[in-house]
Amino acid sequence: MRLPHPLIAGGGPAGSAIAILLARGGARPMLIERTREAHDVVCGGFLGADAIALLGRLGIDVALLGAHPIHRIRVVAGGREMETHLPFAAAGLSRRTLDATMIGMAAREGAAVERGVTVRAIDLAARRLDLADGTVLESDRLFIATGKHDVRGGGRPVDAPGSDPAIGFRIAITPSPALTTALTGVIELHLFRHGYAGLLLQEDGNANLCLSIAQSRLRDAGGRPETLIPSLGDAPRLGERLDMAVSTGSWSSIARIAYGWRQQTGVDGIFRLGDQAAVIASLAGDGIAIALASACRASAACLANGPQGALDFQHGFSRHVRRPLALAGLLRGAGENGRAAGPLIALLGHCPGLVRLAASATRVGSR
Numbered sequence: 584m585r586l587p588h589p590l591i592a593g594g595g596p597a598g599s600a601i602a603i604l605l606a607r608g609g610a611r612p613m614l615i616e617r618t619r620e621a622h623d624v625v626c627g628g629f630l631g632a633d634a635i636a637l638l639g640r641l642g643i644d645v646a647l648l649g650a651h652p653i654h655r656i657r658v659v660a661g662g663r664e665m666e667t668h669l670p671f672a673a674a675g676l677s678r679r680t681l682d683a684t685m686i687g688m689a690a691r692e693g694a695a696v697e698r699g700v701t702v703r704a705i706d707l708a709a710r711r712l713d714l715a716d717g718t719v720l721e722s723d724r725l726f727i728a729t730g731k732h733d734v735r736g737g738g739r740p741v742d743a744p745g746s747d748p749a750i751g752f753r754i755a756i757t758p759s760p761a762l763t764t765a766l767t768g769v770i771e772l773h774l775f776r777h778g779y780a781g782l783l784l785q786e787d788g789n790a791n792l793c794l795s796i797a798q799s800r801l802r803d804a805g806g807r808p809e810t811l812i813p814s815l816g817d818a819p820r821l822g823e824r825l826d827m828a829v830s831t832g833s834w835s836s837i838a839r840i841a842y843g844w845r846q847q848t849g850v851d852g853i854f855r856l857g858d859q860a861a862v863i864a865s866l867a868g869d870g871i872a873i874a875l876a877s878a879c880r881a882s883a884a885c886l887a888n889g890p891q892g893a894l895d896f897q898h899g900f901s902r903h904v905r906r907p908l909a910l911a912g913l914l915r916g917a918g919e920n921g922r923a924a925g926p927l928i929a930l931l932g933h934c935p936g937l938v939r940l941a942a943s944a945t946r947v948g949s950r
């Protein structure tokens with residue numbers, strides 16, 4: 584079926600944001616999302632100032648959603664820790680709440696939202712989506728917002744053979760009163776060899792623990808997150824945090840994260856958004872802002888120039904995110920270098936301004 588309206592694959596932050604903006608612009612988009620209802624995904628749930636501002640532009644006030652305010656950052660590595668204030672106000676919000684709020688807003692603004700429908704294949708040349716139920720949809724404006732998940736025919740380049748891609752894990756923690764006190768107002772980062780973990784409180788009072796680790800180190804630890812954390816001899820404080828949990832949920836995971844990847848070229852009518860446009864090292868906690876910023880820029884390009892807006896959008900967005908992606912990659916390299924972690928904390932303890940500089944420099948911004 585050929586649609587006269589824009590077609591969006593994926594209803595995470597990027598897909599829902601573009602649906603909201605196109606609907607407000609009168610373009611009546613259709614959004615295809617494979618999940619039936621919003622749920623928590625592998626994500627740290629950290630919202631920096633740029634993500635909060637971009638959500639505000641959409642009309643979403645994270646404080647009204649109960650997001651946990653964050654003003655400080657604590658970095659723990661090699662048995663040492665340092666803490667300083669962030670250069671901006673941030674927040675912790677579960678992806679379940681964020682995603683449900685955004686996709687609900689898209690539907691209310693007039694987007695046709697189809698949930699529980701999976702895109703099985705994408706034909707980029709024909710601008711066509713093949714759905715799992717056999718339906719075929721075509722449009723001259725196709726928005727690919729499937730995030731970390733590549734769809735057959737529309738995927739991003741795979742890792743070079745022999746590389747050691749990162750795997751992400753997430754678990755919800757019901758914190759003890761002592762853990763709640765320790766995490767109030769704080770994003771806590773644990774650095775260890777070939778990985779890191781982020782821990783924060785969310786709107787429901789639960790803590791969100793998210794970690795990223797090289798496949799090789801996970802394999803050495805038995806291949807499962809349950810065995811990984813106790814075996815991380817260079818991150819003893821992380822195990823102590825888990826011991827402070829009253830209870831934990833179950834682990835979810837995502838494999839082969841394409842950190843540093845950017846879509847640098849464009850094609851008329853194909854707009855890649857969010858993680859399908861650029862993947863910042865998750866240590867920086869700015870992927871949601873990138874998803875939102877890509878949607879803002881793509882909607883402006885599409886509403887002004889139609890399918891022809893895609894080329895300039897993709898080039899321009901790739902340039903826009905180049906610096907924060909590169910800096911976040913450097914920070915990831917330093918943070919995940921086991922030998923450097925201890926000296927790094929000592930340095931940051933003496934110069935906490937460096938942490939604030941890094942936090943600012945890895946923001947994609949709210950334009």
Ligand SMILES: Cc1cc2nc3c(=O)[nH]c(=O)nc-3n(C[C@H](O)[C@H](O)[C@H](O)COP(=O)(O)OP(=O)(O)OC[C@H]3O[C@@H](n4cnc5c(N)ncnc54)[C@H](O)[C@@H]3O)c2cc1C
Pocket residue numbers: 592593594595596597598615616617618624625626627628629630631634700701702703728729730731732734750751752781793794795837840856857858859865868869870871872874
């Ligand atoms: C370990 C880790 C920690 C992170 N922590 C943070 C953080 O604290 N703060 C931050 O800002 N960013 C963080 N990120 C990055 C952030 O999660 C992503 O950048 C962000 O989710 C990208 O949004 P998106 O909309 O592009 O994709 P996603 O959030 O992945 O959404 C994609 C949507 O598409 C749907 N979909 C996928 N395939 C199909 C299909 N075939 N058919 C139909 N629908 C489909 C999915 O169900 C999903 O709803 C983290 C990432 C990792 C890996």
